[in-house]
Amino acid sequence: MEKRQPRQPACLTVKDNIAVTPHMRRITVTGDALKAYPDIDTTAYVKLLFDFDGNPLSVPPASLQDAQLRTYTIRQLDRSNGTMDIDMALHGEGVASGPASHWAKSAAPGDQICVGGPGSSKGLADSFDWVLFAGDMTSLPAISTYLEKLGPQTQGYAVIKVTTADDIQPLEKPAGVNVIWVTGANSLADEVASLSWLPGTPAAWVACEFSDMRGLRQLLAKERRIPHDQLYISSYWREGRSEDQHKVDKRKDMEEYEAGA
Ligand SMILES: Cc1cc2nc3c(=O)[nH]c(=O)nc-3n(C[C@H](O)[C@H](O)[C@H](O)COP(=O)(O)OP(=O)(O)OC[C@H]3O[C@@H](n4cnc5c(N)ncnc54)[C@H](O)[C@@H]3O)c2cc1C
Structure with missing residues (x-):
């Protein structure tokens, strides 16, 4: 932009x-x-x-x-x-x-x-062998637009938590991107951890609730070691906190994470 x-x-x-x-x-x-x-x-x-x-x-x-x-x-x-x-x-x-x-x-x-x-915020990395999106109803608008724009040969996953099964939407996407809708109580991190990891370098784009974000950050950055420049990860809201309160929590969390990273 x-x-x-x-x-x-x-x-x-x-x-x-x-x-x-x-x-x-x-x-x-x-x-x-x-x-x-x-x-x-x-x-x-x-x-x-x-x-x-x-x-x-x-x-x-x-x-x-x-x-x-x-x-x-x-x-x-x-x-x-x-x-x-x-x-x-x-x-x-x-x-x-x-x-x-x-x-x-x-x-x-x-x-x-x-x-x-x-x-605007950081987007999906430009070069990758496969893509991984993880999010919920708040990031579904961005994930939908990404899926619409990806090349037809793109491989990967989009793991999306929705409020109810009736909130599942038809998405325009490359055939090789597998969409997994999460409708139960499972965390996004557990759902992503259960995927078969594809060969090569992924580009991951994650935006969701704060606790889900922390679980996914641990999995993707620490355990799966996705390089920093291949990973966008952010919380878009926090359970029990207004946007203004969440902004404060987010800043503190980032400072603590960077200090401990
Ligand atoms: C970069 C960015 C882009 C975003 N894009 C979108 C978007 O396109 N569509 C979208 O829907 N949201 C989006 N969000 C999230 C949205 O800004 C927050 O959900 C926001 O807090 C909603 O404001 P509110 O006034 O409804 O609730 P607030 O006054 O902020 O919060 C009141 C209460 O509602 C709870 N709450 C807030 N959001 C949710 C939720 N989604 N589900 C359940 N409880 C919630 C809070 O925990 C709090 O207890 C985006 C956030 C960011 C940072």
Whole structure:
């Protein structure tokens, strides 16, 4: 993605809100600001802005400190028409369970929301013999886009934990990438540990809940010794913690991990 100066949050209008599966809504937003977005890569994300009562902001705040920020992957961006899709996992009930999930359930055409970004994080390594994706409903948007873009000869696995079996989605993917849907209580690390390791160098891309991330980091970085530049691993949320709290936990965990690595 082109490097740009941070841009002001833009106020966008909801165009559509459809159910992808029972626990996933696809929200399409529209606005002229999207026509000026830079080229984005697969992991590009935006920040949805809410006030401290959990209401979506319809006017940009004076400072980002005056808002609650919630991070969502751009599932699709159409710059010529100024539209963007984001796929939002649903969890819990009511605004207290999380402003973003609550908003995703009820957002209707014409509703407004301020959006910051876009930003981007490290992606899948460019060269590999095979790929390994591991994630859950929160990283399914990014994993889906990766699978759509991979060359037809690509081999590997995508291990994806979903809320219920009804949340399994049809994915466009190379025939040689085996998708394993996890619907029970098994950890992602246990599921990945049970795969037959393929020959050659993998590129692994992992994003999921914090505890799952730690289990997978132990497995992939320490036990399977995937080199640092072949491995992206991140937590996208943490059970029992809001995004703001999770950000603090994540920073502390990374410092401790790097100190002990
Ligand atoms: C780079 C990045 C990209 C992301 N992309 C997406 C995306 O495309 N789609 C998507 O759905 N999410 C995505 N996420 C995750 C999303 O930002 C978090 O799940 C966020 O915490 C949701 O905000 P909230 O307001 O609903 O809940 P919060 O107010 O943050 O949390 C309230 C409570 O809900 C719980 N909670 C939060 N998320 C979940 C969940 N998924 N399942 C169960 N409980 C949860 C928390 O543990 C907490 O107890 C992404 C995160 C990152 C860092």
